[in-house]
Amino acid sequence: EVQLLESGGDLVQPGGSLRLSCAASGFTFSRYAMSWVRQAPGKGLEWVSVITSSEDNTHYADSVKGRFTVSRDNSKNILYLQMNSLRAEDTAIYYCAKNRYGGDVVIEFDYWGQGILVTVSS
Amino acid sequence: DIQMTQSPSSVSASVGDRVTITCRASQGIADWLAWYQQKPGKAPKLLIHTASTLHSGVPLRFSGSRSGTDFTLTISSLQPEDSATYYCQQANNLPYTFGQGTKLEIK
Numbered sequence: 001e002v003q004l005l006e007s008g009g010d011l012v013q014p015g016g017s018l019r020l021s022c023a024a025s026g027f028t029f030s031r032y033a034m035s036w037v038r039q040a041p042g043k044g045l046e047w048v049s050v051i052t053s054s055e056d057n058t059h060y061a062d063s064v065k066g067r068f069t070v071s072r073d074n075s076k077n078i079l080y081l082q083m084n085s086l087r088a089e090d091t092a093i094y095y096c097a098k099n100r101y102g103g104d105v106v107i108e109f110d111y112w113g114q115g116i117l118v119t120v121s122s
Numbered sequence: 123d124i125q126m127t128q129s130p131s132s133v134s135a136s137v138g139d140r141v142t143i144t145c146r147a148s149q150g151i152a153d154w155l156a157w158y159q160q161k162p163g164k165a166p167k168l169l170i171h172t173a174s175t176l177h178s179g180v181p182l183r184f185s186g187s188r189s190g191t192d193f194t195l196t197i198s199s200l201q202p203e204d205s206a207t208y209y210c211q212q213a214n215n216l217p218y219t220f221g222q223g224t225k226l227e228i229k
Contacts, residue, residue, distance in 0.1 A: 035218075037166075045158075045166065045209055047218040061217045095165055108156045108213045110177060112165040 002026040004096050004113035011119045016086050022079040022096030022113055030054075030074040033099035035109060036081050038092035048094070049081065053102035064090075086120045093117050124148050124212050128221035136229045139200045143224045145210035147191040154214035157186055157195045160223075161206045170195065171213075202228055 008020040022034070036048040049070040051058045058070050069082040079096050094116050097109035125148035135141050145155065153173040158166040168177045170186040173193060183198045197204055205228045210221040 044223045045160075045211075045220040047211075047220070050218075059216055100171060106154055106214050107218045108154075108168070108171045108211070109158075109166070110168045110171070112167070115165055 002098060002111040004098065004111060006094065006096055006113045006116035009094065009116035009118050011121065012086055013122050014087060014120055016120070017082070017084045018086065018118060020081040020083065020094055020096075020116060020118070022081075024077045024079065024096075024098070027098065027111075029072075029077040031102055033102055033104055033107065034070075034072060034079045035097045035099060035107060036070060036079075037095045037097050037109065037112075038090075039095070039115075040089075040092045043092075046092075047107075050099070050104055050107055051079070052104050057104050059104060083118070086118075088120050091118060091120045123217055124151065124215050124219055126210055126212055126219050126221040128208075128210055128224050130224060131222065132225040132227070134227045134229050135200050137200055137202060141197040141200050141204075141226065143195045143208055143210075143226075145193045145195070145221050147193070147212055150191055151212045151214060153188055154212060155186075155188070155193045156211045156213055157184075157193075158209045158211065159204075159206045160209065166209065169208075200228065204228070 003025045035050040051070045067085045096113045098111040100108045157170040160166040173188040174186040
């Protein structure tokens with residue numbers, strides 16, 4: 001059974017930093033691209049970032065580019081999202097999501113974690 | 123960016139009804155479209171990928187189709203557990219954009 005478990009969410013002040021983690025199990029983690037998707041309170045879904053299976057490619061939404069960094073440890077089956085220079089508009093539930101493929105040409109999310117709340121407020 | 127426009131934004135239907143939700147892409151995306159179901163307080167779940175392929179374990183009353191840049195999610199016979207918000211997502215152009223969602227309520 002595929003399981004994705006996010007951690008690291010917290011209340012942080014504007015301008016602060018946070019690192020999210022996503023522990024994966026139930027599939028061969030190193031074979032699949034992984035993404036972060038977020039959902040602001042009461043709003044729709046927004047793709048944030050993707051990293052390919054072999055870590056050779058990463059992509060970001062314009063809203064987070066230059067502030068967020070996605071990485072992965074295929075030896076530990078963990079996905080990370082380093083978030084710097086946080087803004088109030090980054091407040092959201094952050095989901096890690098497994099992609100159906102290893103590359104970044106087609107990104108469809110076949111399994112999702114339960115989500116973790118990040119609140120940016122003074 | 124490719125814009126994904128869903129309609130309607132909300133729909134109310136009775137158990138047993140046939141329900142259709144539409145998603146229009148602002149440019150061609152071939153069959154690279156996925157549909158997700160999200161219930162309140164829960165993570166989204168994949169229903170359909172590649173426009174019309176049912177994800178593993180998804181009931182057969184769900185189906186997807188494509189005509190040009192218009193995509194349709196159909197629930198053939200609505201069940202009480204189908205009450206949720208449904209999102210489409212284009213899957214092959216950065217950034218990977220979602221529709222705004224369609225809230226489906228059971229009368």
